[in-house]
Amino acid sequence: MTRRAAIVAGNRTPFVRAGRRYAQVSAQDLLVAALDGLVARCGLAGERLGEVVAGAVLKHSRDLNLTREAVLSTALDAATPAYDVQQACATGLETAVLLANKIALGQVESGIAGGADSASDAPIALDDRLRRVLLDLSRARTPAARLAALSRLRPGQLRPVPPRNAEPRTGLSMGEHAARTAAAWEVSRQAQDELALASHRNLAAAYERGFLDDLLTPYLGVRRDDLLRPDTSLEKLAALPPVFGRDLEQPATMTAGNSTPLTDGAAVVLLASDEWAAQHRLPVLAHLVDAETAAVDHVHGEGLLTAPVWAVPRLLQRNGLTLDDLDVVEVHEAFASTVLATLAAWEDEEFCRDRLGLEKPLGSVDRARLNPVGSSLATGHPFAATGARILATTAKLLAERGGGRALISICAAGGQGIAALVEA
Amino acid sequence: MPNLPKVPNPLGQDPYGAFVRSGPGALLAARAGLPRPPRLRRFEPGQELLTGPALVVELAGATRSAQVAGWLREAGARVLDDLAAAGEDRLGAVVVEATGVRRVAELAALREQLAPAFARTAPSGRVVLLTGLPQEFPDPEARAVQRGLEGFARSLGKEARGGTTVNLLRVATGAGTALRSALEFLCSARSAFVDGQPLVVGPGVPVPARERxxxxxxxxxxxxxxxxxxxxxxxxxxxxxxxxxxxxxxxxxxxxxxxxxxxxxxxxxxxxxxxxxxxxxxxxxxxxxxxxxxxxxxxxxxxxxxxxxxxxxxxxxxxxxxxxxxxxxxxxxxxxxxxxxxxxxxxxxxxxxxxxxxxxxxxxxxxxxxxxxxxxxxxxxxxxxxxxxxxxxxxxxxxxxxxxxxxxxxxxxxxxxxxxxxxxxxxxxxxxxxxxxxxxxxxxxxxxxxxxx
The missing domain is CATH 3.40.50.720 (NAD(P)-binding Rossmann-like Domain)
Structure with missing residues (x-):
């Protein structure tokens, strides 16, 4: 058995709805804040770590070295190398898997993984026709050629192009894709609202008992996730109008209450070898044991966010486990319907046999073990930050219960998904 | 950059103090008889212990003068044999060894020896009186004398100018390393705002410091x-x-x-x-x-x-x-x-x-x-x-x-x-x-x- 990477500590900024309290800061600022909070918590100022790996989904071209630039602004030794990774919403967990693998191989002893996203700081692009005019202008050598290039300039080309929240190959937004999957699995509005309510209640209770005290550092005066609604109710959630799937035959079920909005925030997690953690007198919360990524062909009919449906059985099978062997199951709540469709797929005999190639259904997830301290519906979902948030939360949940085994499942754009096993 | 709370700037916090330390402000305050807060010397890495030479004033029955002078020298101070040796220099510190004083009459030497030295203290100078612990003296006159030194020190503190401080150490029988430590602290710029205070120095054995x-x-x-x-x-x-x-x-x-x-x-x-x-x-x-x-x-x-x-x-x-x-x-x-x-x-x-x-x-x-x-x-x-x-x-x-x-x-x-x-x-x-x-x-x-x- 190779070495396993220890999950030592986590930190994140409070997550905030896009355009609000973090509207004036960049993804890099957020990443620096999350890193510095972690460095402070673990006493790592001036320390050289093996590496820092992080990413952002909404990324400016100027941020080509986002993580390295962030590291240079932190209290870490500037001799700590860094690199960026991008795998849509799987980014945060994928960075941790890459780092854990390096630790397992003995290539590094310690490092920080994570991600940051600011939908407020999303890159605004120039019209592509304008770009071509400007390029031709810069290449023009004669006044006539310059004039010819300039003559193609049109006022309409000066309109900035905001980033698209749609899948490039289908033109559908993530919510519309999720609505189609929800309809296919007949996920009810009430079940979605119940899941959202549980998420808010569980997260509020976690804050109350101080569970987040060593997982979060306030930023710009924000102390809690601003999406959290401790006082929400089924009635309030039921009153919200549907926003996705309104063009489908079935009744639209997805609302602003059971979907995650655009969110700003950053999250990071410290991974290390057991030896490094012991040398630094840092208690180990849990170990990152194994991980599996999957992808589906969402262009030709598969549900865009269903890749974890495939990743999880493969991961469990490789480790000789079933859903019953798990003490905590963290399924990223991109949309309540995504979680519910995923659970439904694993319970469906026909689907498990025909599509997943299993002899019998993968099984049911005990709801008491599902997202026990809330998930993205209550915290919000800054795309690249979510993986590190969930990994640190999961590790602490296991440490708190004195051991156990946990599964993490995160869906991502592009028909991808990632699953990971954590043990303590 | 995110708008982090700024570290308060002490000069900005005390605008009056900053003004009367400035040229025209100082002149105005002097004319008008307004309070003129001195600029206090504070610790900086690599700094000398004192801003000028030190003088140890020895009263009757003193036993620690040589020891005190030795400590000050080891801390880098120039210790004078007498005030005359100061020449033009102003004194960085005056330490009064008064632990042996038992009679009222012996206090007269305090006036004779300390007054001229006190008048010569440098800005942010230091006066430290070493006395006995009054409770250890059963004799009424001895105890009165030792106790009286506290009133003396507190009064002298109020007369001191230019950031000079006056403090008093009550040295108990069997006082250990803390006497030297306290003396160095009270003479240094680290005690810039400690003034007019008595402190008891008792026995105590330091535990060897851990590496970290x-x-x-x-x-x-x-x-x-x-x-x-x-x-x-x-x-x-x-x-x-x-x-x-x-x-x-x-x-x-x-x-x-x-x-x-x-x-x-x-x-x-x-x-x-x-x-x-x-x-x-x-x-x-x-x-x-x-x-x-x-x-x-x-x-x-x-x-x-x-x-x-x-x-x-x-x-x-x-x-x-x-x-x-x-x-x-x-x-x-x-x-x-x-x-x-x-x-x-x-x-x-x-x-x-x-x-x-x-x-x-x-x-x-x-x-x-x-x-x-x-x-x-x-x-x-x-x-x-x-x-x-x-x-x-x-x-x-x-x-x-x-x-x-x-x-x-x-x-x-x-x-x-x-x-x-x-x-x-x-x-x-x-x-x-x-x-x-x-x-x-x-x-x-x-x-x-x-x-x-």
Whole structure:
């Protein structure tokens, strides 16, 4: 058995709805804040770590070295190398898997993984026709050629192009894709609202008992996730109008209450070898044991966010486990319907046999073990930050219960998904 | 850059002080007879102990003059044989060895020898009187003389100009390393705002310092707590910076600046003592220094004070240090051998303050806690003391109404508010291993405030 990477500590900024309290800061600022909070918590100022790996989904071209630039602004030794990774919403967990693998191989002893996203700081692009005019202008050598290039300039080309929240190959937004999957699995509005309510209640209770005290550092005066609604109710959630799937035959079920909005925030997690953690007198919360990524062909009919449906059985099978062997199951709540469709797929005999190639259904997830301290519906979902948030939360949940085994499942754009096993 | 709270600029906080230290301001203040707060010399790395030569004034029966002169020389000071040797130089320090004085008549030498030297002290000069511990003298005249020296020192402090301080050490029989340590502290720029104070130097054996000493500071996110973290880190401690989770952003900045670490902890929480004890034992093999600094104010006149304002102040300022200390003492390994505890009291606790019945109760209460814990802790080789700041330029005093704030600043011999670092220097000195022998006491850092003196 190779070495396993220890999950030592986590930190994140409070997550905030896009355009609000973090509207004036960049993804890099957020990443620096999350890193510095972690460095402070673990006493790592001036320390050289093996590496820092992080990413952002909404990324400016100027941020080509986002993580390295962030590291240079932190209290870490500037001799700590860094690199960026991008795998849509799987980014945060994928960075941790890459780092854990390096630790397992003995290539590094310690490092920080994570991600940051600011939908407020999303890159605004120039019209592509304008770009071509400007390029031709810069290449023009004669006044006539310059004039010819300039003559193609049109006022309409000066309109900035905001980033698209749609899948490039289908033109559908993530919510519309999720609505189609929800309809296919007949996920009810009430079940979605119940899941959202549980998420808010569980997260509020976690804050109350101080569970987040060593997982979060306030930023710009924000102390809690601003999406959290401790006082929400089924009635309030039921009153919200549907926003996705309104063009489908079935009744639209997805609302602003059971979907995650655009969110700003950053999250990071410290991974290390057991030896490094012991040398630094840092208690180990849990170990990152194994991980599996999957992808589906969402262009030709598969549900865009269903890749974890495939990743999880493969991961469990490789480790000789079933859903019953798990003490905590963290399924990223991109949309309540995504979680519910995923659970439904694993319970469906026909689907498990025909599509997943299993002899019998993968099984049911005990709801008491599902997202026990809330998930993205209550915290919000800054795309690249979510993986590190969930990994640190999961590790602490296991440490708190004195051991156990946990599964993490995160869906991502592009028909991808990632699953990971954590043990303590 | 995110708009982080700015570190307060002391000059900007005391505009009057800044103005009268300027050329035209100084002239105007001198003409008008207005108070002219001196610029105090403060610690800088690599700094000389004194700004000029030192003189040891020897009174009748003195036994420690040569020893004191030797210590000062080893600390880099030029020690004069007599005042004449000073030439044109102004004196950096005058140490009066008065431990052997027993008769009223012998005090006359004080006037004859100290007065000309006192007149020659440099800006931010130092006068330190070594006396006996009055309680050790059964003879009425001897005790009267020794006790009288305290009134003398306090009066001289009020006459001193230019940032010169006057302090007094009551040297108990069997006084150990702390005498040298106290003398060096009171002569150095580290004691810039310690003035007119008596301190008992008792016996005490320093515990060998661990390779990496660990200090805990509660309420470390800002003000005096943040300054304590800085100064303790400067003297080689890993500082565990403790504050409520809500202050985490500033706390992280402080901890990273001093290469320490953070612990989000509400000191009033039921499980706070256990959590802190566990953290210190598991992560650090125990703390060498614990600074109970976390404090809040909820000022109201007594009859208007509601239960919440009373409970919040008593809970954070008094009950939490009591419970945390008990929890740390209970848990094996939470405190390192020879651990030092320092409580942040306040001269408002000593003297009382209008609208602060709750606050003064809590801060005077800490003095009681220190007195009661001193003996049992001494048995375990540990020590506990209180530091009582006077008017200090902190976010807390910045929030005061302008008139009381200005009065508070000027109502001391040094005619100005202290800085958080002044309090932190005193805390860090009490935390030093060689300060063993300073125990169960209250050290005021108040520029010889007129309050409660």
């Amino acid at each position: 000493r660990v200090a805990v500071v509660t309420g470390a996110a800002q003000g005096i707590g943040a300054a304590c973290a800085e100064v303790l880190a400067r003297s080689g401690h890993h500082v565990v910076c403790v504050d409520v989770a809500a202050a985490g952003e500033r706390l992280a900045a402080v901890a990273n600046r001093v290469h320490g670490s953070t612990l989000h902890l509400d000191v009033t929480a039921d499980d706070a003592p256990a959590r802190l004890a566990d953290h210190l034992a598991v992560r650090f093999d125990g703390a060498d220094v614990v600074v109970h600094n976390a404090g809040v104010t909820r000022d109201r006149s007594f009859v208007k004070l509601d239960a919440a304002a009373w409970d919040a102040v008593l809970g954070v300022n008094l009950l939490a240090p009591l419970r945390l200390t008990a929890g740390l003492l209970e848990r094996t390994g939470a405190l390192a051998p020879g651990a030092r505890l320092v409580c942040l009291s306040s001269i408002n606790g000593v003297a009382g303050a209008k609208g602060q019945t709750n606050y003064a109760t809590s801060k005077a209460g800490l003095v009681g806690m220190v007195e009661a814990l001193a003996a049992p802790l001494a048995e375990r080789g540990m020590a506990v003391n209180a530091v009582a700041p006077g008017f200090v330029e902190t976010p807390m005093t910045a929030a005061m109404p302008p008139v009381p704030r200005e009065v508070g600043r000027r109502a001391s011999s040094l005619l100005q508010g202290g800085l958080p670092v002044d309090v932190a220097e005193a805390v860090a000195w009490l935390a030093q291993p060689d300060a063993a022998g300073i125990d169960g006491q209250v050290l005021r850092v108040c520029g010889q405030s007129v309050l409660g003196a």
